[in-house]
Amino acid sequence: MTSSDVVIVGAGPAGLKAAVYLGRAGIDACVVDEYPVAGGRLLGQRYRQRGHWWVGRKVAQELLDSLSACPSVRLLLHTSVVGLSREDDRWQIRLSGADGNIEAKAVIVATGASEVPIPVPNWTLPGVMTVGGAQVMANVHGVRPGQRGLIIGLGALSFAVAQELAWANVELAGIVLPPFGPPFRWLGSVDEQWSRLVHWMHLAPIWMRPLQPALMRPQWCRRIMAAAPRRGLAVAGTRLRPNVRALRIVGDDRVQGVELVPCQGDAEPSGKPWVEPVDFVCLSGGLRPVPDIVKAAGAAVLESPGGLYDVPVSGPLGETTAPGLFVAGNVLGIEGAQVAMAQGQLAALGTVCWLTHSPDRSLEQERAFLAELEEARRKTLILFDPAWPEVQCRAEQAWRSRGESH
Amino acid sequence: MTGRLHGIGSAERQSPTVQFYLDGKIVTGMVGEPVAMSLWALGERTLGWNEESGEPRGVFCNIGHCFECRMTIAGQPDQRACLYPVREGLEVRRQPRPSALTIVDGMTRL
Amino acid sequence: MAPQVIVIGAGVIGSACAYYLSQAGASVTLIDQGDVGSGTSSRCDGNVLAIDKEPGYDSLMALMSQRLLHELASVLPPFEYRRPGSYLVCDNDEEAKAAWDWVGQQQEAGLPFWYLDRAAIHSHLPHLASDVPAGLYCGSDSTLNPLLYTQRLVQAAKQHGCQVRVHQAVTEIVVNRGAVAGVRLADGTVLVADVVVVAAGVWSPRLLQPLGVTVPIQPRKGHLLVSAKGPLFGDAKVMEFGYLMSKFGRERQAPEDALRYGVALVYEPTESHNFLLGSSRELGVWDTAPKWDVVQAIGRRALRFYPGMQQATLIRSYAGLRPWTPDHLPVVSRVSDIAGLVIAAGHEGDGIGLASVTGHLVCDLTLERPPIIDPRPLRWDRPALTSWKDGGADG
Numbered sequence: 001m002t003s004s005d006v007v008i009v010g011a012g013p014a015g016l017k018a019a020v021y022l023g024r025a026g027i028d029a030c031v032v033d034e035y036p037v038a039g040g041r042l043l044g045q046r047y048r049q050r051g052h053w054w055v056g057r058k059v060a061q062e063l064l065d066s067l068s069a070c071p072s073v074r075l076l077l078h079t080s081v082v083g084l085s086r087e088d089d090r091w092q093i094r095l096s097g098a099d100g101n102i103e104a105k106a107v108i109v110a111t112g113a114s115e116v117p118i119p120v121p122n123w124t125l126p127g128v129m130t131v132g133g134a135q136v137m138a139n140v141h142g143v144r145p146g147q148r149g150l151i152i153g154l155g156a157l158s159f160a161v162a163q164e165l166a167w168a169n170v171e172l173a174g175i176v177l178p179p180f181g182p183p184f185r186w187l188g189s190v191d192e193q194w195s196r197l198v199h200w201m202h203l204a205p206i207w208m209r210p211l212q213p214a215l216m217r218p219q220w221c222r223r224i225m226a227a228a229p230r231r232g233l234a235v236a237g238t239r240l241r242p243n244v245r246a247l248r249i250v251g252d253d254r255v256q257g258v259e260l261v262p263c264q265g266d267a268e269p270s271g272k273p274w275v276e277p278v279d280f281v282c283l284s285g286g287l288r289p290v291p292d293i294v295k296a297a298g299a300a301v302l303e304s305p306g307g308l309y310d311v312p313v314s315g316p317l318g319e320t321t322a323p324g325l326f327v328a329g330n331v332l333g334i335e336g337a338q339v340a341m342a343q344g345q346l347a348a349l350g351t352v353c354w355l356t357h358s359p360d361r362s363l364e365q366e367r368a369f370l371a372e373l374e375e376a377r378r379k380t381l382i383l384f385d386p387a388w389p390e391v392q393c394r395a396e397q398a399w400r401s402r403g404e405s406h
Numbered sequence: 407m408t409g410r411l412h413g414i415g416s417a418e419r420q421s422p423t424v425q426f427y428l429d430g431k432i433v434t435g436m437v438g439e440p441v442a443m444s445l446w447a448l449g450e451r452t453l454g455w456n457e458e459s460g461e462p463r464g465v466f467c468n469i470g471h472c473f474e475c476r477m478t479i480a481g482q483p484d485q486r487a488c489l490y491p492v493r494e495g496l497e498v499r500r501q502p503r504p505s506a507l508t509i510v511d512g513m514t515r516l
Numbered sequence: 517m518a519p520q521v522i523v524i525g526a527g528v529i530g531s532a533c534a535y536y537l538s539q540a541g542a543s544v545t546l547i548d549q550g551d552v553g554s555g556t557s558s559r560c561d562g563n564v565l566a567i568d569k570e571p572g573y574d575s576l577m578a579l580m581s582q583r584l585l586h587e588l589a590s591v592l593p594p595f596e597y598r599r600p601g602s603y604l605v606c607d608n609d610e611e612a613k614a615a616w617d618w619v620g621q622q623q624e625a626g627l628p629f630w631y632l633d634r635a636a637i638h639s640h641l642p643h644l645a646s647d648v649p650a651g652l653y654c655g656s657d658s659t660l661n662p663l664l665y666t667q668r669l670v671q672a673a674k675q676h677g678c679q680v681r682v683h684q685a686v687t688e689i690v691v692n693r694g695a696v697a698g699v700r701l702a703d704g705t706v707l708v709a710d711v712v713v714v715a716a717g718v719w720s721p722r723l724l725q726p727l728g729v730t731v732p733i734q735p736r737k738g739h740l741l742v743s744a745k746g747p748l749f750g751d752a753k754v755m756e757f758g759y760l761m762s763k764f765g766r767e768r769q770a771p772e773d774a775l776r777y778g779v780a781l782v783y784e785p786t787e788s789h790n791f792l793l794g795s796s797r798e799l800g801v802w803d804t805a806p807k808w809d810v811v812q813a814i815g816r817r818a819l820r821f822y823p824g825m826q827q828a829t830l831i832r833s834y835a836g837l838r839p840w841t842p843d844h845l846p847v848v849s850r851v852s853d854i855a856g857l858v859i860a861a862g863h864e865g866d867g868i869g870l871a872s873v874t875g876h877l878v879c880d881l882t883l884e885r886p887p888i889i890d891p892r893p894l895r896w897d898r899p900a901l902t903s904w905k906d907g908g909a910d911g
Binding site: 034035036037041078114115124125126127128129130132133134136137138141142143144145168169170253254290 | 408409410411412419438439440443446447451452453456461462463464465466467468469470471474489490491
Binding site: 458476482483507509510 | 598600630654655745748752787788829
């Protein structure tokens with residue numbers, strides 16, 4: 001058993017940013033991550049935003065370089081946290097297997113997000129992966145997912161990954177809609193899926209951007225999408241095919257193709273199905289927070305309408321309802337790396353206040369960090385769930401009224 | 407066509423190539439990259455078989471969440487190949503489907 | 517006219533009551549403060565045992581329940597039911613001697629028990645640690661998926677007209693002039709009924725106390741560990757004989773942490789090709805969060821009997837609250853002073869196994885039919901319960 005003043009679970013943008021703050025303050029902190037390399041999902045992200053490149057790997061490297069100058073911070077990689085409980089005024093962080101335990105005064109949970117599954121029939125065949133998994137494969141490790149692929153689902157990552165694969169010269173047959181039926185109902189109607197496209201406009205090619213105001217109006221969005229030909233609209237290095245649905249994946253011991261069918265919106269198929277030959281499939285169902293460890297620790301969470309995900313109930317400095325437990329990053333709701341880093345700083349500040357038992361924290365510092373968070377939010381265009389603003393609002397209310405209930 | 411991509415970022419990814427073992431057969435990979443990635447680049451697709459159905463399984467989430475890529479690595483079962491870093495001489499084995507649960511009527515067993 | 521029955525608690529006991537009552541033509545409303553099975557019935561294992569029951573009433577009730585369950589398995593949609601029998605294994609020679617007597621008594625009572633000597637136990641259970649001297653086997657024991665079983669009972673009850681209300685807590689049982697009138701819900705609504713069956717597990721006492729009915733049911737927390745899918749260590753349930761030693765007035769020999777938390781091996785393979793490991797006992801604890809020390813103690817005890825489990829992957833743990841009673845028999849009983857009040861709770865670790873006979877008996881008591889088993893040992897006002905003073909020794 002070892003001990004640390006602070007344990008940070010997750011070495012992604014939020015966790016690393018928090019670690020830098022604590023390290024510069026000379027505070028003893030241990031960052032734990034299952035991945036063998038630090039940086040989280042930053043490592044695979046790259047896109048053009050307003051004319052310049054944003055390269056996640058470089059951002060991660062900068063954070064790690066800052067950390068290397070902080071002797072009070074250590075990194076424990078390829079290590080899993082399997083339990084988190086409060087005993088005698090300390091947090092016990094249980095590590096997997098023979099890795100032992102760490103005892104800490106405070107914990108920052110920055111465990112990020114996971115992908116929402118789309119259970120297309122035969123989705124267990126080798127060659128079927130999440131769209132994020134393909135991003136990691138191609139961008140982080142430089143491995144080709146296959147010779148020719150298909151993206152099913154119009155989630156946030158569909159365009160980004162399609163573009164990244166195109167740059168890497170990996171052929172894609174297009175981006176199509178998921179199947180009909182009860183397991184896919186939470187994705188919403190076709191209208192809702194189409195209308196979410198507007199939020200990924202920053203990733204769309206230049207010629208499409210003028211369409212954005214039109215696409216923001218449901219009537220126009222529907223008309224534009226419905227008018228798209230079966231072979232699709234050229235976008236992000238591939239073809240967006242909003243009038244084609246996947247029915248099932250085919251193959252013996254690996255992906256050999258996907259059976260597709262033309263359709264008009266939510267109506268029944270409007271043509272004969274065919275098998276599109278591909279050897280890999282990316283499922284793009286969207287992202288959701290992973291606050292499992294926060295729940296296991298006994299802190300309050302709030303359920304989204306429809307119950308697809310939970311978010312921790314938290315305060316402005318990432319405080320949760322469990323003493324000495326803080327949260328930052330996509331685990332609070334998917335807002336991207338910039339917001340995650342801003343939240344990481346705030347959680348680190350909150351942690352320092354906790355450790356020093358000082359309720360009068362540096363208000364200047366807090367204001368500055370909150371301003372950075374607002375700025376990061378302004379620049380971010382991700383909306384992972386149309387209900388997110390409402391959930392965020394309820395979560396803030398739940399924090400403010402936490403002393404009052406029960 | 408090789409299983410490796412060359413282009414943006416590939417220079418940063420270079421690390422020495424080493425030999426390791428897949429079910430006793432010599433294969434190659436880059437030091438430090440996850441076992442699953444080395445295997446995928448070599449064209450391997452089946453990393454194991456589902457215990458209940460016997461169906462083949464490969465990489466799914468690639469970030470350690472789904473546990474589909476579990477293999478026996480360095481003698482330890484149920485290691486996530488998408489997380490485990492390759493090193494020289496590493497022993498990687500696919501986990502065969504265990505024998506099915508036999509259905510015996512307890513009243514006739516003895 | 518069909519009686520109006522409200523069953524409070526949609527766990528395995530309440531659901532079985534609702535099933536048998538609906539089948540028999542009663543008009544039933546099944547109500548729960550949470551979801552179907554969200555109490556103890558989703559935090560347990562799938563044991564249906566006669567192997568650990570006292571010879572006599574206890575065993576015979578268990579056996580009757582097993583027979584009814586076997587029938588249900590052929591009538592309801594599948595719930596991972598199978599009947600592989602079960603084993604008890606002995607830690608040492610003293611336990612082996614006690615086991616020999618135990619088997620003798622059970623066989624005399626007509627139960628399908630067999631003693632297994634050293635050669636036999638290792639032939640049956642090849643993964644067992646080599647120093648285990650003996651064991652015993654009961655052929656009628658079975659296993660199932662407890663939450664699925666509960667859900668199947670409810671589905672079938674609904675097909676016979678049962679109404680189900682979930683996420684609706686009952687705040688009060690309304691009694692009028694010595695007879696049940698209905699129940700009051702949290703929002704103030706009153707549902708009328710001729711009969712109210714309290715099948716609320718550990719939550720039963722707080723519903724009954726205001727009526728002046730004291731039933732000493734207390735939570736007895738138990739942990740379970742869940743393995744990943746992978747190689748199994750046998751296809752039947754295996755438990756250790758040790759914790760039965762107190763029935764013989766003898767002390768159990770076991771490591772300190774096992775004794776502290778009442779840890780005794782339970783190995784249960786499931787149809788999903790993984791296994792559950794139990795078990796533990798902590799009386800009076802309401803918090804269901806798994807405790808690391810107990811999880812470790814269960815793991816260590818499993819390794820004592822199955823050294824090969826060192827390589828197994830455990831993926832999570834959970835804990836549930838067994839509704840304990842001082843004499844380890846449930847309460848399945850009318851309450852003489854309050855017409856229409858029926859209690860069906862206090863099954864401790866045997867809720868899953870005894871649900872079928874309980875449901876049948878509750879139906880018999882409610883509709884005044886000949887009871888399927890003698891209900892007298894299960895009365896709420898039996899001496900063992902009425903003489904119980906809180907703060908007594910751990911049962």
